[in-house]
Amino acid sequence: MPAAMNYKHIYHAGNFADVAKHVGLMYCLGALQRKDAAFFVLDSHAGRGYYDLQAPEAHKSGEAERGIQRLIETSMGATQLADYFATIRARRGKRLARYPGSPALIASGLRPQDRALFVELMPAEARAAEREIESLGRVRTEIGDGYAALKAFLPPEERRGLVLIDPPYESLDELKLMLQALADAYRRWPSGIFLMWYPIRSASQRSMVHARFEALRIPKMLFADLAIHPDDAGVGLAGSGLMIVNPPYGADDYLRDAYAAIHMGIAVPGAGYVEVARLTAERMAQ
Numbered sequence: 001m002p003a004a005m006n007y008k009h010i011y012h013a014g015n016f017a018d019v020a021k022h023v024g025l026m027y028c029l030g031a032l033q034r035k036d037a038a039f040f041v042l043d044s045h046a047g048r049g050y051y052d053l054q055a056p057e058a059h060k061s062g063e064a065e066r067g068i069q070r071l072i073e074t075s076m077g078a079t080q081l082a083d084y085f086a087t088i089r090a091r092r093g094k095r096l097a098r099y100p101g102s103p104a105l106i107a108s109g110l111r112p113q114d115r116a117l118f119v120e121l122m123p124a125e126a127r128a129a130e131r132e133i134e135s136l137g138r139v140r141t142e143i144g145d146g147y148a149a150l151k152a153f154l155p156p157e158e159r160r161g162l163v164l165i166d167p168p169y170e171s172l173d174e175l176k177l178m179l180q181a182l183a184d185a186y187r188r189w190p191s192g193i194f195l196m197w198y199p200i201r202s203a204s205q206r207s208m209v210h211a212r213f214e215a216l217r218i219p220k221m222l223f224a225d226l227a228i229h230p231d232d233a234g235v236g237l238a239g240s241g242l243m244i245v246n247p248p249y250g251a252d253d254y255l256r257d258a259y260a261a262i263h264m265g266i267a268v269p270g271a272g273y274v275e276v277a278r279l280t281a282e283r284m285a286q
Helices: 002-006 016-032 056-061 068-075 079-088 102-108 123-132 146-153 174-188 203-214 251-266
Strands: 040-043 050-052 098-100 115-120 138-143 161-165 193-200 221-227 239-245 273-278
Touching: 016 068, 016 079, 016 102, 016 161, 016 193, 016 221, 016 239, 016 251, 040 102, 040 146, 068 079, 068 251, 079 098, 079 102, 079 251, 098 102, 102 115, 102 138, 115 123, 115 146, 123 138, 146 161, 146 174, 161 174, 174 193, 174 203, 193 203, 203 221, 203 239, 221 251, 251 273
Parallel strands: 040 115, 040 161, 115 138, 161 193
Antiparallel strands: 050 098, 193 239, 221 239, 221 273
């Protein structure tokens, strides 16, 4: 995937899509922590541990300013987001100096019996993750293709756990690659929790993405979509989508409430939407 080599998440770190994705990720991690048995997490497109929100790239895009920084100003009192704010170390009235990537959030949720594998294609980002991440659990970072890692490391010995697939979508084939990887990974580990992030650029594109997921005929799929612009506003990224296979108990209601709080804190009044619903049934008909 050479196109992914051009992608720099620092321009987008802390934007509304990061917030939405990470709120879903943290709920699933919290659900895994409810049982003492060890779990395994694989982050296929990991990036680095932390992103400097004072960096020129972050200032140039302004995405964190319109995302996490605005949310801290408007929604620190939202009870649905309290755990998220605590984990990223947000404080009322204070600007956030750096934003954690998914590896840092995952690492913070591991216990001594748990382990995680972070896979990143760009060597500099992978080395940064190795330097920056601290965890009670066992963590390892590999430089390589995240889709290949899904084949190599699933199913895990722990039998419980989570896979995050969050590609940059710079390649026109990215959705096809991700869906193929998900289908294969699910066959290998049908009891795992899988989280897939996807961009929402228009109403027709969103419907197409949902249809492509549904065509995999994987049961227990939940989508959580948050848009802060109208679907067809032509702004590039109108919304953020998260598809969850085997969502933990309570995820539907929690994400609906949490995304409503994010939307209220970030979106222009009257713009965008929140939709959280089951895409596929508990069991698929033969």
